Amino acid sequence: MRRRFTPLLLAACMAGIPFANTQACDGLEVEAPWVREPPPGAGAVAVFMRLRNTGAAPLQIDSVSAEGYGMGMLHETVREGDRVGMRHVQAVAVPPGGAVALAPGGLHIMLMHPATPARTGDSVALTLTCAGRPVHVSVPVRRDPP
Amino acid sequence: MSAAAPRVQSNALLALFAFAVLGAGMLFAVWRGNQKPDIPGLLWPDPPTLQAFSLTRADGAAFTEANLRGRWTFMFFGFTQCPDVCPGTLSVLKQVKARLEDDASFREHGQVLFVSVDPERDTPARIGPYVRYFDESFEAATGPEDALTTLTRQIGVIFSRIPGSGDDYTMDHTASIFLVDPQLRVLSVFGLPHDATEIAARYRAVVAFAESHR
Numbered sequence: 101m102r103r104r105f106t107p108l109l110l111a112a113c114m115a116g117i118p119f120a121n122t123q124a125c126d127g128l129e130v131e132a133p134w135v136r137e138p139p140p141g142a143g144a145v146a147v148f149m150r151l152r153n154t155g156a157a158p159l160q161i162d163s164v165s166a167e168g169y170g171m172g173m174l175h176e177t178v179r180e181g182d183r184v185g186m187r188h189v190q191a192v193a194v195p196p197g198g199a200v201a202l203a204p205g206g207l208h209i210m211l212m213h214p215a216t217p218a219r220t221g222d223s224v225a226l227t228l229t230c231a232g233r234p235v236h237v238s239v240p241v242r243r244d245p246p
Numbered sequence: 247m248s249a250a251a252p253r254v255q256s257n258a259l260l261a262l263f264a265f266a267v268l269g270a271g272m273l274f275a276v277w278r279g280n281q282k283p284d285i286p287g288l289l290w291p292d293p294p295t296l297q298a299f300s301l302t303r304a305d306g307a308a309f310t311e312a313n314l315r316g317r318w319t320f321m322f323f324g325f326t327q328c329p330d331v332c333p334g335t336l337s338v339l340k341q342v343k344a345r346l347e348d349d350a351s352f353r354e355h356g357q358v359l360f361v362s363v364d365p366e367r368d369t370p371a372r373i374g375p376y377v378r379y380f381d382e383s384f385e386a387a388t389g390p391e392d393a394l395t396t397l398t399r400q401i402g403v404i405f406s407r408i409p410g411s412g413d414d415y416t417m418d419h420t421a422s423i424f425l426v427d428p429q430l431r432v433l434s435v436f437g438l439p440h441d442a443t444e445i446a447a448r449y450r451a452v453v454a455f456a457e458s459h460r
Binding site for chain 1: 327329333334336372375408410411414417419438439
C-alpha cells in the first residue's frame with residue numbers, strides 16, 4: 101500500500117493557510133501505515149508506517165494525535181542487551197530524499213486511552229503534525245504486520 | 247605346561263585391552279557430556295534448574311514449578327499495556343507453535359507461558375483473555391513482586407517500572423524467551439529479534455540434544 105499526501109493542498113484547503121507557509125512539510129509521503137489490533141485488556145496501541153521525504157528540505161513530525169484516543173506520542177522501543185523499554189521521543193526527523201521506518205521493535209506512534217478498542221477492519225484517523233500543519237492519515241487496523 | 251604361559255599372557259592382554267576400551271568409553275562419555283553443540287542460546291553444560299516459585303494463574307489457581315514439570319515450556323515476561331514487543335513476541339510464539347505441529351514433544355508436552363511483571367495493572371482476570379487472544383492454549387501467570395522475583399532472579403530476568411506522564415508508567419523488562427525442559431532445566435534462551443522459524447528450528451535441536459543428555 102502506498103499513499104501520497106500533499107500537505108500543501110491539504111493544509112491550504114482545510115485551513116485556508118497561505119500557500120507559502122506549507123513549504124516546510126512539502127514532500128512528506130506516508131507508506132504502508134498500520135496499527136496493531138490490541139488484545140483484550142491492552143489499552144495502548146502502536147502505529148507503524150514508513151515516512152518518506154521526497155522534498156529538498158528536512159522535515160520533522162513533532163506530535164501525533166488520533167480520533168478516539170486520549171493521547172498520542174512518538175515513542176521508541178529501546179534495547180539494552182535483552183532488556184527492552186519504551187521512551188518518548190520529541191520528534192521524528194526525515195532527511196531530504198530519505199525515509200524513516202516506524203516499525204516493530206523501533207520507532208512507533210503510541211496511542212493511549214482509547215474510547216473504544218480498535219478492531220481489525222477498522223481504520224484509525226491519525227493526525228501527524230509536521231511544521232505546525234496537520235497531515236491526516238487513515239490507518240488500517242491489522243492483527244499482524246502487512 | 248609350556249602352553250599355559252602364553253594363555254596367561256593373552257588373557258592379561260585381553261583384560262588390558264578391555265580396560266583401555268572401557269576407560270576410553272568413559273572418557274568419551276564425560277567429554278561428550280561437557281561438549282556444547284553448536285546451538286545458539288543453549289545453556290550447557292550448566293543449565294539453571296528452576297527451584298520452587300508460586301504465581302497465580304489467570305483462573306486464580308496457583309501456578310508453580312509443578313506446572314512446568316513434564317512439559318516443554320516457552321516462557322516470556324512482559325505486560326499487557328506494552329503495545330510493541332509483547333504482542334509481537336506472543337504472535338511469534340503462536341507461529342512457533344504452528345511450526346512445531348509435527349513435533350511430538352511439543353504437540354504432546356509443549357506449552358507457552360506469559361508471565362506479567364506488572365501485577366498492579368495485570369490482574370489474573372486481565373491476563374487470561376489477553377493471552378488467549380493469541381492462542382487458546384497459552385498460559386498466563388503473575389503475582390506480587392516478591393513472588394515474581396523468586397522466579398525471575400533464578401534466570402536473570404529483570405523488570406522495573408518507568409514513570410511516564412501523569413499516572414501512566416511503562417515497564418522495562420527482559421524480552422528474551424526461555425525454554426524450560428520437563429526436568430525444569432532452563433536449557434535455552436532466545437534473544438531479540440524473535441523469529442518463529444529460527445526459534446522452532448532451535449527448539450528441535452535443543453530437544454534432540456536433551457534426549458541424548460538425560
